[in-house]
Amino acid sequence: MPKKLALDWDDDELRIVAAQCNGSSVKVTEAEVIAIGGGNLVDILRNALTRHGLEKVDGLVALGRSKAELRDLQLPPVPDDELPDMVRFQGTRSFASAGENAIIDYLITNRSDRGVEMIAAAIAPAKLESIRQICSDVNLTISRMTLRPFDAAALYLTRAKDVSAQGDTVLIDLLASDAEIVVARGKQVVFVRTVKLPSSPESRPTVLAGELRRSLVAAGSTGTPAKVILWGRESVHHAEVEKIAEATGSEVSTLDPFSLVEVVPSASGNLPLHSGRLAPLIGLLVADQSAPERLIDFLNPRKRIEIPPNHAKTALLIGAPIAAMLLLGYLVYKQLGSLDAQIASLKSEVAGLEPQVKTARVSIDRTEKVDLYLDGDVNWLTEMKRLAEVMPPSDQLILKAVNGSVDQRKGGGRLTLSGAVTDPAIIEQFEAAMRDGAHEVVGDGTSEQRTEDAYRWTFSETVSVSAESVRNARYEGLAPKDETSMEASNETVNTETEVTAPVADAVAEQAPSEDAPSDEVPVEAEKSAEELQAEPQAEPVPVPEPSTPTEEAPTPEAVTETQV
Numbered sequence: 001m002p003k004k005l006a007l008d009w010d011d012d013e014l015r016i017v018a019a020q021c022n023g024s025s026v027k028v029t030e031a032e033v034i035a036i037g038g039g040n041l042v043d044i045l046r047n048a049l050t051r052h053g054l055e056k057v058d059g060l061v062a063l064g065r066s067k068a069e070l071r072d073l074q075l076p077p078v079p080d081d082e083l084p085d086m087v088r089f090q091g092t093r094s095f096a097s098a099g100e101n102a103i104i105d106y107l108i109t110n111r112s113d114r115g116v117e118m119i120a121a122a123i124a125p126a127k128l129e130s131i132r133q134i135c136s137d138v139n140l141t142i143s144r145m146t147l148r149p150f151d152a153a154a155l156y157l158t159r160a161k162d163v164s165a166q167g168d169t170v171l172i173d174l175l176a177s178d179a180e181i182v183v184a185r186g187k188q189v190v191f192v193r194t195v196k197l198p199s200s201p202e203s204r205p206t207v208l209a210g211e212l213r214r215s216l217v218a219a220g221s222t223g224t225p226a227k228v229i230l231w232g233r234e235s236v237h238h239a240e241v242e243k244i245a246e247a248t249g250s251e252v253s254t255l256d257p258f259s260l261v262e263v264v265p266s267a268s269g270n271l272p273l274h275s276g277r278l279a280p281l282i283g284l285l286v287a288d289q290s291a292p293e294r295l296i297d298f299l300n301p302r303k304r305i306e307i308p309p310n311h312a313k314t315a316l317l318i319g320a321p322i323a324a325m326l327l328l329g330y331l332v333y334k335q336l337g338s339l340d341a342q343i344a345s346l347k348s349e350v351a352g353l354e355p356q357v358k359t360a361r362v363s364i365d366r367t368e369k370v371d372l373y374l375d376g377d378v379n380w381l382t383e384m385k386r387l388a389e390v391m392p393p394s395d396q397l398i399l400k401a402v403n404g405s406v407d408q409r410k411g412g413g414r415l416t417l418s419g420a421v422t423d424p425a426i427i428e429q430f431e432a433a434m435r436d437g438a439h440e441v442v443g444d445g446t447s448e449q450r451t452e453d454a455y456r457w458t459f460s461e462t463v464s465v466s467a468e469s470v471r472n473a474r475y476e477g478l479a480p481k482d483e484t485s486m487e488a489s490n491e492t493v494n495t496e497t498e499v500t501a502p503v504a505d506a507v508a509e510q511a512p513s514e515d516a517p518s519d520e521v522p523v524e525a526e527k528s529a530e531e532l533q534a535e536p537q538a539e540p541v542p543v544p545e546p547s548t549p550t551e552e553a554p555t556p557e558a559v560t561e562t563q564v
Contacts, residue, residue: 001027002020002022002057002058003019003020003021003057004019004021004057004059004060004285005049005058005059006018006019006059006061006062006281006284007059007061007281008061008063008280009036009041010176010178011036012035012175012176012177013033013034013035013036013176013277014036014044014048015277015281016031016032016034016052016054016281017278017281017282017285018030018031018052019261019282019285021288021289023290024290025262026282026285026286027261027262027263027264028285029264030052030054030267031270031271031272031275031278032048032052033272033277033278034048041134042137045134045138045140046138049140055139055140056139058141058143059140059142060142060145060146060281060284060285060288061142061144061145062147062280062281063146063147064148064178064180065147065149065180065193066194067127068121068122068296068298069121069122070119070121070192071122072117072119073087073090073091073094073117073120074115074117074118075087075115075118076115076116077112077114077116078116081304081305083106083108083116084302084303084304085304087106087302088104091120091122094120095122101125102122102125103122103128103301104122105121105296105297105298105302106118106119106120107189108188109185109189109190110190119189119190119192119296121296123298128145131145142299143299144284144288144295144299145297145298146284146295146297147295147296148180149173149180149182149189149192149194150182150294150295150296151280151281151283151284151287151295152171152173152182152231152257152279152283153184153189153283154283154286154287154291154294155260155282155283156171156184156229156255156283157184157189157294158287158291158294160255160260162227164227166226167186167225167226168183168184168185168190168216168221168225169183169226169228169229170182170183170184170212170215170216170228170229171183171229171231172208172212172228172230172231172240172244173231173277173280174197174208174231174232174240174274174277175277177199178194178196178197179195179197179208179211180192180193181193181195181212183215183216183221183225185219189294190219190220191215191218191219193211193215193218195211195215204240205239205242205243208243209243209246209247209248212244212248224249224250225248225250226250226251227251227252228248228250228251228252229252230244230255231254231255231256232254232255232274232275232276233254233273234254236254237254237276241253254276256276257275257276257278257282258271258278260282260286261282261285374470374471374474375467375471376406376407376411376467376470377406377470377474378406378412378465379470379473380413383404383413383463383465387402387415387434387463390430392421392429395422396421396423397419397422397430398420399417399419400418400419400420401416401417401418401419402415403415407467410467411471412464412465412467412468412469413464414462414465415462415463415465416460416462416463417459417462418459418460420457420458421446421455421457421459422454422455422457424457427443427446427457427459434461437469438466438469439465439466439469440464441461441463443459443461443462444459444460444461444462446458446459
């Protein structure tokens with residue numbers, strides 16, 4: 001099986017783990033924690049590789065949390081292939097020190113209908129290049145460069161048998177001077193934090209317990225975590241286990257990372273005392289091939305999935321529009337002949353209508369001039385009627401003067417009202433009643449008169465009638481009746497005909513018959529003009545004076561009955 005080397009370092013120590021890897025199978029062959037103590041890192045690393053015979057193996061580098069910048073991002077629900085571009089666009093605005101050229105990778109923590117939540121990490125290219133240079137100085141080829149906390153979490157979430165799908169699990173990795181705290185919710189990492197620990201061994205458990213409580217609050221945990229796990233051995237971290245259990249009230253246990261993988265017999269007796277510090281390196285070796293999606297890798301950041309080109313589909317996509325364009329061109333060419341004839345016909349029609357258009361424009365201009373003149377013809381009777389309708393009663397308001405004037409240039413008119421009221425509030429009511437879309441009311445204020453009269457408050461109001469309303473009223477009067485009013489008129493005529501028909505029948509019944517004697521004078525035949533001139537003119541008959549009635553006049557009731 002091929003051998004791989006995982007290493008990381010900080011200011012205090014260098015940590016290396018070598019293993020034979022084949023898919024998900026990992027067999028540890030070398031593991032060592034080397035104190036740096038102010039020495040040259042390159043020399044110490046070169047000596048360690050030479051001592052273990054690891055000069056030509058593939059290298060995996062784990063970086064501490066402090067070497068990268070982390071942010072919690074929330075993006076809209078988009079497909080996975082669009083996430084890398086959106087993360088890079090959002091990351092360039094969210095990360096403070098990484099810059100536009102930063103290398104960004106991310107790990108999805110939650111996905112729902114509302115969006116995608118993730119932890120994004122960024123590192124500056126200069127810092128990444130410095131780590132590459134250290135590995136290049138010892139002739140070590142690097143294939144991955146990841147973050148330590150996510151490596152340790154990948155080891156637990158993929159190899160531990162007691163991983164709970166519910167509740168929060170806290171993983172703590174105690175280093176020489178730091179502690180890396182990872183909160184996993186279900187089977188996803190949701191929070192990562194690195195805290196500085198005091199140098200005194202006695203105060204480290206208390207400080208660690210307090211930092212753990214703050215980390216749970218920052219991660220949004222609402223209750224006690226389901227379990228707290230310290231990477232390492234029980235004999236080494238007994239004090240920390242007791243303090244954390246007392247502070248959180250949850251189950252606290254230790255977990256040796258070497259118990260989750262196979263260790264060759266030659267290396268099992270030489271494992272370091274603080275084995276928990278190597279948990280990220282073992283997790284990096286395990287997830288390198290079996291679960292790379294759980295890592296944040298700056299050498300292989302997530303990118304848009306490149307789809308291999310489909311030449312047949314490309315040819316179809318290119319050929320179909322070309323064929324459609326050719327067909328469209330043929331149809332357009334075929335239609336051009338008929339369109340040219342239609343254009344010529346329309347041009348001739350337009351040419352014939354031009355004299356009418358010119359005449360119409362002259363008429364429109366004249367009409368507009370007449371309208372401008374008539375806009376000043378305000379119907380003052382209508383305005384006075386409206387004023388009488390909206391005015392408060394006389395026991396509240398009286399008018400002393402009403403003046404009307406028109407604007408001959410702009411149209412419309414102005415009605416100036418002067419009067420007195422018993423209460424200033426009546427003026428506001430009067431103004432509101434007079435004001436509408438066609439009338440604008442402006443008051444000059446009120447003044448109180450020193451008098452015993454009830455109308456002690458005088459006012460002056462100016463009611464402006466817009467020219468537009470005058471024109472609209474004029475055109476409404478000129479407009480013909482609509483079909484509804486015409487139908488109503490026809491129904492009225494029909495109704496009158498139906499009502500008067502019985503009366504006509506009654507009159508016909510009371511008319512004298514042909515046999516009955518009549519007092520009417522028969523009408524003579526028509527005479528010629530000469531005969532009419534020859535006939536002597538009749539003398540006017542004097543009308544006798546009405547004589548005094550000898551009989552009693554009928555009463556109104558009798559007359560009414562007779563008429564009926």
